[in-house]
Every structure is written in C-alpha cells, then in structure tokens.
Amino acid sequence: MAISDRIRRAWSAFKLEGRTPDDVGGSVSQGSSKFFWPSAVSKDSIVAKLYNQIALDVASVAFKHVKVNESGSYVSDKTSRLAERLSLYANIDQTWDRLVQELVWTMFEEGSAAIVAVDTSADPTTTDSYEVDSLRVGRITQWFPRHVELDIYDDRSGDRKRIILPKEVVAIVNNPLYEVMNRPNSDLQRLINKLTILDAIDKQSGSGKLDILIQLPYVVNSEMRSKRARRRQQELEQQMENSKYGFAFLDPGGQVIQLNRASTNNLMDQVTWLTNQVYSSLGVGEEVFMGKATELQMLTYYNRTVNPILDEIVKAMTGTFLGRTARSQGQRIAWFRDPFRLVPMGQLGDLAQAFTSAEIMSSNEVRDKLGLVMSDDPRADELVNANINNQTSAARPSVARPYADPREES
Secondary structure (H helix, E strand, C coil): CCHHHHHHHCEEHHHHECCCHHHHCCCCCHHHHHHCCCCCCCCCCHHHHHHHHHHHHHHCCEEEEEEECCCCCEEEECCCHHHHHHHCECCCCCEHHHHHHHHHHHHHHHCEEEEEEEEECCCCCCCCCCCEEEEEEEEEEEECCCEEEEEEEECCCCEEEEEEEEHHHEEEEECCCHHHHCCCCCHHHHHHHHHHHHHHHHHHHHCCCCCEEEECCCCCCCHHHHHHHHHHHHHHHHHHHHCCCCCCCCCCCCEEEECCHHHHHHHHHHHHHHHHHHHHHHCCCHHHHHCCCCHHHHHHHHHHHHHHHHHHHHHHHHHHHCCHHHHHCCEEEEEECCCCCCCCHHHHHHHHHHHHHCCCCCHHHHHHHCCCCCCCCHHHHCCCCCCCCCCCCCCCCCCCCCCCCHHHHC
C-alpha cells in the first residue's frame, strides 16, 4: 500500500473523542462495575513490590504474531505491523515491554485493563482487516452494554482523554487473579487497607508527636488549674528536650498513658498474616523476590500467577486484533518463554547439550540464546545429535553383507 493511501485511510481512536453515553444507546452497566476498583497502593509497600515483580516477569516473555497448524502447534512467524509492535515499540513513547508492565499494573489495581489500537490503517469498527500502527493501555472508567469508556493517553496532544469505543475493537484483559487480588474484602484488599493505616500511623510518628496522655494528680476544673496544667506540660516538654535520654519527672500521683502502641503491634501481626496468605495464593514468596527460589518454587509461581496472565493477554489480543479470516488461517498472538532465562550459569552447558542432542535446537540457535556470535560452520545450523555418528551415506564406509543374495545385485 502506498504511503499516500495509508495516510488517507488511517484511523485514530481519538476521532471518537467527545462521544457520550447517549451516543452509544445506554447507561453504565452496573453488572460490570465489579472490574473497577480505585487504587490505594503505596509505591513503597509490599503490595507495590509484588505488582512490580509480577509485571516484570510477564513483560520478560516474548509475544509474537504467529501461524499455527490445525492442532494449534507453532508453525512460523508472521510479518505484520502488529508483529513489529510486539517486538519493538508499542507506540512512540513505550517499548512493548513497558506497555505490558503498565497493562499488568492497571489490571492489578482495577481488575481489568484495555489494550487499544489507537492508530490503524483502516477503521476497525467497519472492517476486521487492518494493520496496527500504535497500541496504548487504557483504563476502563465506565462499562456500557456494548461499549466501554476509556481513560487513555493521546501522544499528539500530550493529554489523557476520555473516549468511548465498541468492546469488539478493544482488547479487554480481565485479571485472572481477580478473586485473590480485586474482590472486595479479599486478602490483598484487606492487606492494602491495613498498610494504609500503618502508613498513616508512621507519618504521625514521624511528625515528632509522642501521642501520650498525662494524668495529672489533680482535676483540671478551673481556669487557674488549666493554666497550671499547660505550664506543667511545657515544663515536661522542656525537660525531655534537654534530657540526653529523653527523661522527664512526673508529680507524685501523675501517670503517662501511651496511645496507638497496642494497635500498631496488632496491625503488624495482621499485615504479616495477610502477606503470607497472599503469597500462598499466588505461589510467591520471599525466595522469588530475592532470586533464591528453587526450581519447583519458580514453577509453582509461573503456573499459578504469570502464565494465567499471559494466556489472558494473548487471548484478548487474538480475538480483537486478528479478524475471523486471519484466525481461520491459523493466525494467533502467542507467548514464548526463553528456557535459558531461569537456568543458573553452571547448568547452561548441560541444557544446551540436552537441546542439541534431542535435536530440539541447532548449535547456532543455542549460541544465539547465549548471546554468542553465530558460527560460520554450516553444520551449526543443522539439527544434529552429537552423540550419534551423523555421516551421510556417501561418506559412510560400506559394510559387506556376509550372505548377499545375487538377485539383489542385479
């Protein structure tokens, strides 16, 4: 297609800016509002670290536009502008990896998120045959029967905008871990609430206030005694400020009552318990964060947490950005994990040997995974089992048959 034709036919999702609920024939769908929950996650909290770890692991996986056979097995890569988005830049500002991280964060915080083809070669509302030139993550702000309202960044104006699009042109990715992470009163939501309270207590403690009550040995029931009490308070403050170890002297019969100490200890116990519950549900633990997890622990983590998210993303994208004709031809969006990423350096040689011996990978494919320059040896591109003599028939020595049938020689 000529550049002029592409410009003439180009479509942008922001052309639909300004549409209202009345334009799409309905009000907000209350039944779908469960997917939207405001975020209360502190950027320095345990929850933020959890979100970030999972988002990074999801983004580290390769996404491809591929062709599969009738049994669903991977056959070849497809060449398309969508494939370029998945491997290079998703848009003018973000690599594909960075977009995936934003997608996972948004999905965790709100229960669902949207991948929007904001720039395409043709109007996706009128045709399912189009090329994708730019992808963005949208936050779903309202749900309608057949449309969604999205809060999304417009790189041409530099502003976030609200647009309403048909659901069939938006890849809506719902959190497969919704029950654990987003359901009201779930362990994670309760943990977020407890951490919010602890943050407030920490800020109050950091203000220099001791949060104590001083019981004086007399009843403050007159203006004179009130002035006396304030004067005594100032004296105690001055004594503590001037004391090397923060000591002060009380009058006989006086008493100090510390506030919040018991509630803080109780909150810490609840945070610890809820954190362990969330980790258990997601198959995540301190070992995963610290890079000390065993092979079985990492397998559990990926199977319980990372893989379901990857499956949800590729299904949403395949159903939205590949039309019926393309899907009938075996086109899919698929994810591929590099098996070498999780292998300790000392075991890489054994894994490479296993893959080449089983004729799963050629020597050059292994070298590519290890970041090594390709070998010029033609045999390095062949699937060869190094443990078997793979000489061709022409190069093999002839073996005399002890009882040859003369009829076979003719």
